[in-house]
Amino acid sequence: MSNILDFTLVDLVEKIKKKDLSSKEITKAYVERSEKSKKLNTYITDDFKNALKKADNFDSKPDFNKKLPGIPIAVKDLFCTKNLRTTAGSKILENFIPTYESTVTNNIWNEGGILLGKLNCDEFAMGSSNETSFFGNVQSPVGEKLVPGGSSGGSASALRAKLTPATIGTDTGGSIRQPASFTGIVGLKPTYGSCSRYGIVAFASSLDQAGPMTQDVKDCSLLLSVISSYDNNDSTSINFKRGDYLKKLSKSIKGKKIGIPKEYRVEGMPKEIEDLWQKGITIAKEAGAEILDISLPNTNYALPAYYIVAPAEASSNLARYDGVKYGFRSKGKNLIDMYEKTRSEGFGNEVKRRIMIGTYVLSSGYYDAYYLKAQKVRRLIKNDFDEVYKKVDAILTPSTPSSAFKIGEKTNDPVSMYLNDIFTVPINLAGLPAISIPAGHDEKGYPLGLQIIGKAFDEQNILNIAYSLEEEINFKNKIDDWWM
Amino acid sequence: MDVMSQKISDYIIKRNENNYEVIIGLEVHAQVLSDSKLFSTSSTKFGAEPNTQVSLVDAAFPGMLPVINEFCIKQAVKTGVGLKAKINKRSIFDRKNYFYADLPQGYQISQYKNPIVGEGSVILDLPLGEKTIGIERLHLEQDAGKSIHDIDPQNTLVDLNRSGVALMEIVSKPDLRSPNEVNTYIKKLRSIMRYLGTCDGNMQEGSLRADVNVSVRKKGEKELGTRCEIKNVNSIKFMQMAIEYEANRQVDIIEEGGSIDQETRLFDTKKNETRSMRSKEDAHDYRYFPDPDLLPLEITDDFINNIKKSIPELPDEKKKRFIEKFNLSAYEANILVSDIETSKYFEEVIENSDVKISTNWITGELFALLNDKNLEISKSPISAKNLSKLINLIKDGTISGKIAKSVFEIMATEDKNPVDIVEEKGLKQQSDPKELEKLIDKVINENPDKVQEYKSGKKKLFVFFVGQAMKASGGKANPQLINDILKKKLR
Numbered sequence: 001m002s003n004i005l006d007f008t009l010v011d012l013v014e015k016i017k018k019k020d021l022s023s024k025e026i027t028k029a030y031v032e033r034s035e036k037s038k039k040l041n042t043y044i045t046d047d048f049k050n051a052l053k054k055a056d057n058f059d060s061k062p063d064f065n066k067k068l069p070g071i072p073i074a075v076k077d078l079f080c081t082k083n084l085r086t087t088a089g090s091k092i093l094e095n096f097i098p099t100y101e102s103t104v105t106n107n108i109w110n111e112g113g114i115l116l117g118k119l120n121c122d123e124f125a126m127g128s129s130n131e132t133s134f135f136g137n138v139q140s141p142v143g144e145k146l147v148p149g150g151s152s153g154g155s156a157s158a159l160r161a162k163l164t165p166a167t168i169g170t171d172t173g174g175s176i177r178q179p180a181s182f183t184g185i186v187g188l189k190p191t192y193g194s195c196s197r198y199g200i201v202a203f204a205s206s207l208d209q210a211g212p213m214t215q216d217v218k219d220c221s222l223l224l225s226v227i228s229s230y231d232n233n234d235s236t237s238i239n240f241k242r243g244d245y246l247k248k249l250s251k252s253i254k255g256k257k258i259g260i261p262k263e264y265r266v267e268g269m270p271k272e273i274e275d276l277w278q279k280g281i282t283i284a285k286e287a288g289a290e291i292l293d294i295s296l297p298n299t300n301y302a303l304p305a306y307y308i309v310a311p312a313e314a315s316s317n318l319a320r321y322d323g324v325k326y327g328f329r330s331k332g333k334n335l336i337d338m339y340e341k342t343r344s345e346g347f348g349n350e351v352k353r354r355i356m357i358g359t360y361v362l363s364s365g366y367y368d369a370y371y372l373k374a375q376k377v378r379r380l381i382k383n384d385f386d387e388v389y390k391k392v393d394a395i396l397t398p399s400t401p402s403s404a405f406k407i408g409e410k411t412n413d414p415v416s417m418y419l420n421d422i423f424t425v426p427i428n429l430a431g432l433p434a435i436s437i438p439a440g441h442d443e444k445g446y447p448l449g450l451q452i453i454g455k456a457f458d459e460q461n462i463l464n465i466a467y468s469l470e471e472e473i474n475f476k477n478k479i480d481d482w483w484m
Numbered sequence: 485m486d487v488m489s490q491k492i493s494d495y496i497i498k499r500n501e502n503n504y505e506v507i508i509g510l511e512v513h514a515q516v517l518s519d520s521k522l523f524s525t526s527s528t529k530f531g532a533e534p535n536t537q538v539s540l541v542d543a544a545f546p547g548m549l550p551v552i553n554e555f556c557i558k559q560a561v562k563t564g565v566g567l568k569a570k571i572n573k574r575s576i577f578d579r580k581n582y583f584y585a586d587l588p589q590g591y592q593i594s595q596y597k598n599p600i601v602g603e604g605s606v607i608l609d610l611p612l613g614e615k616t617i618g619i620e621r622l623h624l625e626q627d628a629g630k631s632i633h634d635i636d637p638q639n640t641l642v643d644l645n646r647s648g649v650a651l652m653e654i655v656s657k658p659d660l661r662s663p664n665e666v667n668t669y670i671k672k673l674r675s676i677m678r679y680l681g682t683c684d685g686n687m688q689e690g691s692l693r694a695d696v697n698v699s700v701r702k703k704g705e706k707e708l709g710t711r712c713e714i715k716n717v718n719s720i721k722f723m724q725m726a727i728e729y730e731a732n733r734q735v736d737i738i739e740e741g742g743s744i745d746q747e748t749r750l751f752d753t754k755k756n757e758t759r760s761m762r763s764k765e766d767a768h769d770y771r772y773f774p775d776p777d778l779l780p781l782e783i784t785d786d787f788i789n790n791i792k793k794s795i796p797e798l799p800d801e802k803k804k805r806f807i808e809k810f811n812l813s814a815y816e817a818n819i820l821v822s823d824i825e826t827s828k829y830f831e832e833v834i835e836n837s838d839v840k841i842s843t844n845w846i847t848g849e850l851f852a853l854l855n856d857k858n859l860e861i862s863k864s865p866i867s868a869k870n871l872s873k874l875i876n877l878i879k880d881g882t883i884s885g886k887i888a889k890s891v892f893e894i895m896a897t898e899d900k901n902p903v904d905i906v907e908e909k910g911l912k913q914q915s916d917p918k919e920l921e922k923l924i925d926k927v928i929n930e931n932p933d934k935v936q937e938y939k940s941g942k943k944k945l946f947v948f949f950v951g952q953a954m955k956a957s958g959g960k961a962n963p964q965l966i967n968d969i970l971k972k973k974l975r
Contacts, residue, residue, distance in 0.1 A: 080547045093546065100540060102547060199547040205776035234549050235778050313776050316579050319590020320544040324642070335585055335640070362581070362771035371773060 004029040009071065009166040009219035010246070016062075016069050023062070023070025023114065026165075027055035030072050030116060034163040039483040042158040044077045044135045045085045046117035054114045066112030067226050074164040076155045077118035078125055079105045079210070080199040084115065088201040089123040089133035089151075092321045092328045092346030102199025103234070104168065104210045104227045111226045116164055120154030123348045124318065125175055125203040127151050128420040129410065132350040137407055140183055141479050142446055145407050149179030149400075149420075155213050156183040160479065166214045166223050170200060172207045173306055174400075174424025177436035180213055181399035181449025184438040184477060186220045186466070187213045189424075191456045192431035193238030196231030202317040204310040205236070207428045217437065217467040221245035224459060240457050248460055251468045254288030258465070259392035263299035264423060266401060272442045273398045280396055280439060280450045283472040284465070292392055296384040301377045302426035307418060308361050308374035309429070314351075315358025321346065353414065382430040389455050394465055397423050399436040399449035423451060433459045437466045438475040445478055495662030496703065497731055499739045503703040506731040507711070508666055508696065509658035510723075512673060513651045514683040515627070515691040516559045522626050522650035523550030523593065530689045534632075534643035542648040544588035549777050552577075556650040557781065559682040560600050560624050561791050563652055566676045566798055567619050569604025571788050575623075577778045581771040586629035586642050594653075596772045599623035600781065606656075606676070607800055608668045609818050617669055618657035627651050646690075652683070658697065658708065663724035670694070670720050671822065675799050679824045693718045698730045700738070709734070710744040714751050714758055726751040730758045802827055810839045819847055825862045832868035837875040845875060849889070853896055866895045874902040882906065883913050884963055915962040917969065920953075923961070924969050927952045938974060946970065 004026055007015065015021040031048045051072055058070035080086045080098040087093045101109070109115065122132040130138040130153025140148040141161035148157040152169025156179035159167050169176040171189035180187025188211045195210040202208060212223035225246060230239040260281060265274070285291050323329035323342030330345050332338030347355070361370035388395070401422055410417045427434040432453055439450040450469065454462035497504040521528055524541040541548045564571050578596040579589075601622035608615045629647035633640050654673065660666050674685035674692060685692050694717055699709035714730060717723045729751075734744050748767070749758040774780075797805070799821045806817040820830045820843070833842045850871065854861060874891060877883045883891065883906055891902050891911065906912055914920060927949060928935055938945040953966045 086546070088546070096546065098545070098547075100545070197547070198549055201546045202777075233551060235551050236776075312773060316581050316591055316771070316773070319581060319583065320546070320588060322583060322585075322590060324585050325543055325588055326545070339583055359771065362773055364769050364771075367771075367773070 005033060005162040007165070008215045009068075010222055012071055012165055013067070013069060013222070016071070017064045023055040023058040023072075024052065026070070027051050027072040027114060027116070030162075030164060033161075034074075034116065034158075036484055037161055037163055040139050040141060040157050040161055040163075041136050042120055042138055042154045042161065042163055043074070043117045044087055044089070044120050044133075044154070047084055047115050048117065051114050051116050058112065058114065063112060067222065068108060069112040070114060071112065071165060072114045072116045073108060074116040074119050074155075074158055074167055075105055075108075076121050076152050076167070076169045078121055078170050078201045079168070080201065081105055081115060081118065084118065086118065086201070087135070088125070089121045089135060090347065090351070091134040092342070093201070094134065094328060096327050098199070100199060103196035103229065103231045104200065106199075107227050107229055108168070113226075119152075119158050119167065121169075122151035122153065122175075123351050124201065124314070125151040125170055125172055125208075126314070126350050126354055128174070128178055128417050129405070129407070130154060130157075130179075131407060131411055132348055134348060139407070139483065140404055141481075141483065142183055142404060144482055146404050146446070147182065147407050149182035149404060151175040152179050152187075152213065156180055156185060156187070159183070159185050159213055159215065160477075161483075166212065166219050168210055168223070168227060169213050170203075170208055170210050171424075171428065172203050172209075172310060173428050174421040176211045176213055177399050177424050177434060177449070177451060178420055180436045181438070181451075182404040182447065184447030184449075184475065185213055185215060186217055186435065186437050187211065188220050188224060188435040188459070188463075189427065189433060190224065190228060190459060191238075191433045192428075193236055194228045194242075194433070194457070194459070196229060196234040196237050198231055198233040204313040205317060206313060207306075207310060209428075217435075217463060217470050218246060218249060220435065220466075221249050221463050224463075243460055245460055245463055249467055250464050251287075251471060253284070253465050253468045256289045256394065256461070256465065257292055257392040258284050258289045259292050259294035259388050259395045261294050261296045261299065261388075261395060261397060263296050264397045266422065269398075269401050270442070272440075273401065273448060276440045276448050276450065277396070277398050279473075280469060283469050284396065287468045287472065289465070294388045294392060294395070296381075296388060296426070298377065298380045298384050299426055302381055302429055303418065303422055305374040305377040305381070306421070306425040306429060307357070308370050309378060311354040311358035312362050312371050312374075313358070315355045315362065318347075318351070318355060350414070378429045381426050385430045385432060393455070393458075394462055395453040397451045397453065399423060399451040403442045403444070403446040403448055427453055432456055433462060435462050435466050437470055437473070439469070439473050440475070441478070447475075495664065497700065497735050499735050502739070504700045504731070504735045504738075505703045506661060506727065507658045507699045507701065507708055508660035508662075508727060509711075510656045510660065510666065510669065510697070511695040512654040512656075512670070513693045513695075514563075514654060514673075514677060514685070516556050516624075516650035516652055517681055517683055518553065518556050518559060518650055520553055520555075521648040522553055522556050522624065524648055526648065528649050532645055534641075534645060536645065538644040538647065542588065542644055544590070550593060550775070552778065552781065553650065556624065557600070557783070558791060559650075560622060560652055561783070561788060562680050562795065563654075563677060563682045564601030564604065564622055565792055565795055566680045566682070567601070567604035567606060567622065567654070569619055569622065570602035571783075572598065572600055572602055573783050573785075573788070574598065575600040575781045577624075577775045577781065578772045579775045582768050584628065584631075585640060586631045586644070586647070588629065588644060588647055592626050592628065593775055593778070594625035595623035598780075606669065606672055608665060608672055609814075610665065610668060615665070617659045617665075620655040620657050622652050622654045625651050625653055658699075658711075663727045666696075666723055666727060667720050670723070672799070675822050675824070679796055679798050687719050690718060694723060696723055696726060698727055698734070699744070700731050700734045710746050712744065712746065712758070713748050715748055715761060717751050722751055722753055725756055726758055729756060733758065810834070810843075812839070812843060816843055816847065823861065825860065829861050829864070829868045833872045833875065835872070837872045838879045841875045841878055842872070845871065849892055865897070865899055866892070867899055870895060870899060870901060877902055877906060881913060881915060881962060883911055884959070887911050887913065887959060911960060913962045914957050914960050915965060917965060920957075920961055920965055920969055923956050924949075924953050924966070924973055927956060928973060935974070946974070949974070
């Protein structure tokens with residue numbers, strides 16, 4: 001039984017197609033392990049009973065032409081799922097049950113996937129440690145009291161703990177890649193406009209992208225092919241030709257030009273991360289890639305620009321949670337009183353902080369100095385990338401400036417928390433694709449990741465580079481099931 | 485035109501020694517004529533049960549996204565062309581953020597700095613001549629829902645049927661100078677949009693509302709005074725009353741040595757007064773910013789040109805044509821073109837009938853009938869085809885004008901062919917001279933004393949003989965022939 005849980009997503013698809021395993025056997029294995037792993041607090045809402053029923057249904061009438069035939073998958077609780085509670089990790093949506101399905105999850109079910117349940121995340125995806133969730137923090141399977149990263153912390157933790165064979169998260173400033181790096185898994189943020197935002201609880205509309213979180217690069221390629229689609233319901237969805245990323249996956253990166261941006265060599269970066277980066281460079285070179293030193297001069301301004309643009313959009317996106325139509329409502333003497341009580345009690349501190357920042361930077365008299373300037377910086381950052389992409393095919397950087405930290409270690413220091421996203425945020429601002437792959441461990445044995453950034457719509461290229469590096473790195477999972 | 489408009493603006497408020505001029509600008513909210521909403525596919529049909537025309541997007545459910553309705557964009561561009569305005573090939577939808585129970589998103593999607601339509605103009609036909617009113621801009625925005633406070637004593641109820649319906653906000657320059665000009669302006673705007681089919685202009689159903697900006701200044705002053713905005717006035721009459729009250733209120737303050745506070749006011753239709761809603765200091769900070777869910781709206785020259793090709797003849801051009809081609813007076817032409825249905829009716833009637841008689845009958849009898857029955861011309865009980873036949877009967881002398889009126893009355897109750905009515909009721913005009921002579925001989929024979937009086941000089945009696953002869957014919961005699969024969973016989 002235990003070996004089911006050791007298979008990758010691609011392996012499981014293969015086993016099902018060969019009828020070596022049934023959907024029921026696989027689903028049951030993940031359900032049972034999930035039941036025994038409540039200590040990690042990865043699930044906000046499980047749908048195990050239905051999942052087992054759906055697995056039975058699949059086995060009685062299997063369709064092996066699907067890309068994910070009878071494969072159980074748990075997803076981040078930011079994706080609206082029809083008839084299953086969707087909370088976005090917030091009290092204000094504690095009892096919200098959508099009547100509709102997000103396009104991305106719908107794509108998964110259409111390819112034969114089976115919903116296991118909804119995974120914990122930072123409230124409205126605002127956080128880098130999964131400590132802002134109304135449903136409590138998530139622990140990392142890597143070590144007790146260790147954060148899994150965020151905001152897709154439940155997804156990262158569940159995948160690494162083998163509670164789901166693959167999963168999806170959302171990435172607004174690093175929310176897929178940072179937790180992927182912290183837990184030693186693969187996470188990809190696609191080009192903005194690749195995956196539909198329809199039915200995903202919005203944080204910052206111009207930055208939000210859904211993406212796969214998987215055990216390895218092959219799995220990542222498969223899941224990306226499933227979730228990426230053009231969607232009329234999302235005006236920012238882009239109609240470009242999407243390939244079969246798994247089919248075209250290749251380890252050959254000979255002659256590829258990979259840039260190393262000097263600005264990512266930040267002050268105070270631990271030596272082990274510097275070494276990891278060097279290791280990645282060496283491996284890429286040995287695989288035949290050409291390494292070039294490049295400059296992205298406006299990198300330093302990315303984080304401040306991000307923490308203006310994202311809260312500004314969030315402050316407006318979250319205005320709909322007002323107690324009037326759905327979700328949590330607190331009684332008030334009048335409309336304004338009801339608003340104030342509902343939103344004071346319904347939102348957590350980090351969400352309130354960002355709503356306040358966002359409201360401030362959009363206020364008349366401050367708009368030009370903050371929001372408008374941040375948008376200009378955003379343009380400059382995008383220009384930086386456009387410029388270097390005339391010379392290189394991809395960019396290699398560390399995924400995060402540090403490894404995972406202890407729960408509670410940074411909760412009182414939002415700025416140090418925000419610094420976690422320093423390597424990931426510029427990519428969202430520029431709308432580019434980037435993948436984080438596990439590349440080593442620090443001295444405490446915590447995973448560290450490398451990030452490969454691509455040109456817009458060039459997911460295949462970064463997947464290929466990641467695939468090539470992955471083989472040489474040969475990352476070894478060090479999970480001891482401490483929570484069981 | 486400026487000299488002209490000076491002459492036309494005769495609306496002056498006098499206080500003590502001072503003459504005050506009133507400066508008015510309008511922000512008209514016109515509902516786009518469209519089956520579905522601006523960013524969703526929900527129906528916009530008026531009068532449906534509350535909350536039956538609401539999509540997940542309209543109610544702002546989590547993760548729902550707006551998608552632009554291309555038809556509404558076409559309608560806005562069409563209106564822009566009708567206003568002779570600059571069409572902006574790139575425009576941006578912004579979020580206007582504020583909290584209210586009937587605003588599900590917590591923001592209204594509108595256009596702030598980059599509207600779809602720029603500067604244009606509208607020509608008003610005023611009693612003393614034409615006046616051009618400048619249009620500042622036209623932008624698209626979503627309507628909010630409706631809060632209903634008077635059904636439940638404890639709660640406010642919200643109906644989201646209107647939520648997300650497309651509105652065009654048409655902002656005029658401060659070129660209007662009197663309540664009458666406002667009346668003419670609104671009617672002209674409505675007329676243009678009805679010609680274009682971009683707004684039905686139905687004020688009872690809320691398809692056309694306006695925020696009215698009013699300021700006053702002493703006549704001759706160049707600087708504009710501080711203005712007050714009267715929000716959401718939904719009839720022309722109320723607009724006029726509100727302006728009158730507000731202008732006088734401002735004049736009173738200035739005359740007492742005070743100054744006007746810039747503020748937003750409401751018009752109380754029961755008390756016929758405006759009152760303060762919020763001052764400039766309390767004004768909302770709407771935190772406008774480009775809606776990140778929508779890309780900037782880019783339209784092509786082809787898109788605009790195709791719309792231009794579909795523009796029908798508009799009231800100004802039609803008026804010009806009516807004057808030149810049909811020899812109508814400016815006044816007549818104005819009346820006939822002000823409403824597209826009227827102009828269509830007119831053109832259908834004159835297709836086969838005399839223009840002069842048609843004009844008189846449409847603007848006279850028909851308008852009186854419609855007015856009496858409170859009907860739009862499109863619902864006229866008499867079709868253009870039948871009216872045309874009636875006019876031909878008059879023109880060729882088959883019936884007299886007087887008989888025509890009674891035929892018209894019959895037609896008003898049943899839209900029948902007037903030829904049949906005349907036939908059935910035997911109303912055909914008697915134009916046979918021999919018959920008429922017999923009839924007149926009878927009248928003369930029956931009134932020898934009156935004949936004597938007439939011949940001895942009482943010429944006024946001629947009318948008496950005409951009347952008797954007409955009476956004897958049952959009103960059917962050709963009055964011209966009666967006249968001629970009588971004159972001969974009484975000589």
